[in-house]
Amino acid sequence: MPNLNTAEKNFLSQITQLVEENISNEQFGVSELADAVGMSRSNLLRKIKKITDLSASQFIRNVRLKYATELLQEGSYTVSEVSYKVGFGSPSYFIKCFRELYGYPPGEMRMHEEPEEQEEQEVENEPELQAPTPKKKFPVLLISLFAIIAIAAVLYVLLQPKSGNSKKVKSIAVLPFLNDSNDTTNVYIINGLMEATLNNLQQIKDLRVISRTSVEQYRDNPKSSPEIAKELNATYLIEGSGQKIGDQILLNIQLIEAKTDKHLWSQQYRRDTEDIFTLQADVAKSIAEQIEAIVTPEEIQRIEKAPTNNLVAYDLFLKGYDLLGKPTEENLKAAIPYFKQAIQHDEEFARSYAAIAIAFYLLDQNKTDKEFADSINYYADQALFHNSKLPQSLTAKALFYMEHSEYELALPYLEKALEISPNSDVVLIFLVELYVNYLPNTEKYLEYALKGLEIDIVATYDSSAASYSYMHISNAFIQSGFVDEAEKYIDISLEYLPENLYSQYVKAYIDYAKNQDLNQLNKSLLATFEKDKTRLDVLQEVAKSYYYLRDFETAAVYYKAFVEAREMYNLEIYRSENGKIGVTFDKVGEQGLSDKYFEQYRTWAENDPSIYSNFSLAFYNSYKGNTDKAIDYLKAFTKQDNFHYWTILFTPIDPMMDNLRKNPEYKKVFREIEDKFNANHIRVKKSLQEKGLL
Template sequence: MPNLNTAEKNFLNQITQLVEENISNEQFGVSELADAVGMSRSNLLRKIKKITDLSASQFIRNVRLKYAVELLQEGSDTVSEVSYKVGFGSPSYFIKCFRELYGYPPGEIGNQEEPEEEQEQEIETEQDLKAPMQKKKFPVLLISIFFITICAVVLFFVLRPDTQNSNKVKSIAVLPFLNDSNDTSNVYIINGLMEATLNNLQQIQDLRVISRTSVEQYRNNPKSSPEIARELNATYLIEGSGQKIGDQILLNIQLIEAETDKHLWSQQYRRETKDIFTLQADVAKNIAEQIEAIVTPEETQRIEKKPTSNLAAYDLFLKGLDLHRNPTDENLLESISYFKKAIQQDNEFARAYAGVAISFYFLDRGRTVKQYADSINYYADQALFFDAKLPQSLTAKALFYIEHNEYELALPYLEKALEISPNSDVVLIFLVEIYVNYLPNTEKYLEYALKGLEIKNVAAYDSAAKSISYLHLSNAFIQSGFINEAEKYINISLSYQPENLYSQYVKAFIQYAKNQDMNELNKALLAIFEKDKTRLDVLQEVAKSYYYLRDFETAAIYYKAFVDVREQYNLNINQSENGKIAVTFDITGQKELSEKYFDQYRLYAENDPSIYSNISLAFYYSYQGDTDKAIEYLEAFSLEDNFTYWTILFTPIEPLTDNLREHPQYKKVFHEIENKFDAYHKRIEKSLQGKGLL
């Protein structure tokens, strides 16, 4: 390696060895590597970037992929097994990264020449590491926007439906099954058959399956099939009815082409109760076959897998599941009782263990003092032990981490669950919540907001739910720099719920993005605050607008009211605002308060697990006058991806950065940040334009 000196080679060898020692640990990332090598995160980022011209996360990923090549060449493991062995939480993401690096999928490893860099005995140089990607620029671009493209396809079909049968979107709504018997005690079995059909279809990647919450309102609804289909944006409807007579299950299924109300296929199934699992699998496979959906061997295997071999256990589970559909505290506790009884019948019943864990989570949700954390963990672990690829097992474990605010640990489980069940609205709801509130990631937020809109079909919801759904989509678009699209969807949100104050002030910020008139933003926020002076979030935004206007005397009044309420009720919210609060109190002569909030801001920035830690520290050291240190942190932030459009809009007018803007390197570094955001925005824009959406 002629371009590297001995110290650099030794350093690369050292960090490569550390990654290899933790190769199967998907949680071993940049922070963990920095701790292991005894460096700060920012210094590690800079050093790896300098030597390899790669980000630290890219470097770690490439080491994992090199090791994957060795395992694949041995031929003893499948691609999925190798992906988990080298620390990828998702086989599909592993395949994507592998193709980006080597130019072909891992499944073709035996048909390709050995990757050139694998023949080297030393760590790759910058050119070696990047060469495979440079040779495949166009395919890499396509792969890198794969998930966003999928989301774009969703809206494409919603906004411009096809008229050719061969090109119809395979969009299915499974309507609530009807009980044909006068015996209402067996309703839970019919509901269970509907739920199983829905769950099985949700696991087929080639389908868009409307969520159960969207279709439930049509249980006793007299609307026609075309009306229901229009409201749900569904191409096909599944209607079902059945009854249990002794040891026999009689089930009638109809497949309807929604647009024409034409019955394309119907089937009557008569099976013994002991064959209920075969019945459920056959229904899903037959439906997929009729609409010519692609069902992979893995999907078929998952559909055909029996949840338990004990029919008594399954009967108890269905009773618990029926109660879980209406999750009041009383129903949740009763459902847990049934799930536990099912486990007594079959102590390896993963779905029942997951049901207990998920029910306990919803009992604890919203409570300050958590009562069931240990129980959630125990039952989730049991579910994973008996079926680590069951979406409910993975979701249950994710909820344990969410219960403890460990969102980074929850993500791999949710991503795996979504990979296995790509139409799961429950998983998407948690992913959107994490990526918008706890681990901000604009690209993921937009991706999952679009995907959620696809399968939830908000047209079937009440006005408040519609308003919130379109608010999320608008917020996702503006964070990615799509001003016109954000304005479009925020207006839709407000049309459903004009009194939604959150939508009102998001619209105010969208208007600021259009005209960058801070006085207008300030007036809009004041008008919103006058409507409800109990809204702490709006109070804080009003204070911030005065802060940006550099009217620090007025900002201090609002910030003082904000922090008084926050401390009175011991609310751990908006800690990122403490820097602005400290500046405001400093300039208005309240030095003791200023020092207090600067200390809190520094501690927050140092411990912030999100991508914004470095820019927060840059702001802190800028105001303290240590601009060299501030520029180091800003340079480290410039290596990050998926930051919000607000970073570009507000950093240039941020009072915390007054000193930093005098640094000779500031313009260059901030220009790099602007360029990175612009490239990210254009990448997504190109994808959406390719589908006729922009």
């Protein structure tokens, strides 16, 4: 890699050597490499991505595959033997990865070796005094012609417009299992089997698995398979029913091609209750096999891992989990004792520890005084201690950090949980919340919001939830500069819930992005505010629109009402707006208030952990007349990525920047910011297209 500096080359050489030293150990993954190189997992991921443009797991896999080519060239081992020697637990998965990287299967390795060595040997074996025989050109030309034809054929296929059926998306919905018994006390067991099937399938990256919240609407719903498929955008449906009779579980599973209502596979299981975990794993693996999903050895290992060896503990856990799935305060408080009893029967039961932590977090979620913070931490740590690779353990620890507003510490736990369970709607919800509200990152916000929409289809049964889901998608799009897409999704949001005021003012800003009309923005925001004058979020948006119009007298009226309400209710909201509030009060002669809010703005900006700290400090210093410092802060901001579109749209008209715009360096620096945003927009668009999200 000629563009790498010496330090980067040494780093790659070091981690490559570490992978090669553990080449046959299939458990040696990203976490193990991070420990070996003495880095945090998140720092390792970022560094490898920056240097190689590969994920860390891809890098490790490629090192294994390169080593495999050397073994294959030796010719001493079979393909299966090589796969195990380089750390692949499954020869079929090894063959798949090898083909993806090199374009041909490992069995054809010898056919693709360079022939120079053989030609050199032939020359060496010629009689010493014999003149070299000229090589015949015709066969070479013929081979070249065949190569050109072959390449042309490949290009023709690759460049043909792809039809919608070129790759069948393996989207699957596990419908609520039915209780075949008249004994309703066993319903929690059947629900547990459904939940286990769903959780196991969620861990398979090659599938798109619809969330439980989306399928729950069909528990007592007579709709046909094609109707459900259309509403959930699912290719396959899983129907199940069962009962517990004595010490045996009877379970019937059907796999249905949703669009045609064709039954592709069905199986009746009769297992002893002590085999319940094997049953759950067999169901998930059979479903994946029937729809030809790629299941990696790591995924199989996780699916086959029993959560506990104690059936009494598991039975208690299922009773609690059934209540946790309907998280009212009453149900959450009733669920926790079941989980604690389960732990008494199995002190290593990670799922129960994690479930308690999650239940406590949900109980605390909307409370100002956090009652259960210590309990969340204790049970999350216990869950991680007993199973550090369990998605629920990782999520529980992330929730502890979110409880304490330590969002940067929560992030790696959620990212790891999503890596293990790529279809987890719960993890995606929390990641979207982090990336939009606490650790702003427009690319991640958009990607996870789109992924969440794919698996959490709420529109058919909850118009309010649907409206907010589509509003999030729209907001994510506009923050990344996708104006047309943002407009499309905000219109859908308002179709589901026209009175959604969040969507109304997001639409006002999308319209501004299209026409740059501040008067129209102000008019739309006022109309929204008239519908509910208790909404402080809309109130400050109206004030802001007058601020941008430089109608400071009117802006001051609205801002004064806003800050009085904020202080009356002791709300920590919209601290980033204190700079605009300070300017407004300064312009209308309220110097005391101006100084107060400017000081709050400066303190907030200096302590802001997000990427916008330098940007905010540039605004502050600009208004205070420190233009050289403001330029320095603005230059520092140019090193950031994934900042939102409003940075580009509103900076040129913000009164706080009036002084800075007189600085001769301003235009150059701001153009650099614009160029970086535009380049990032193009990259995000390409990335989303490659992931099938756009």
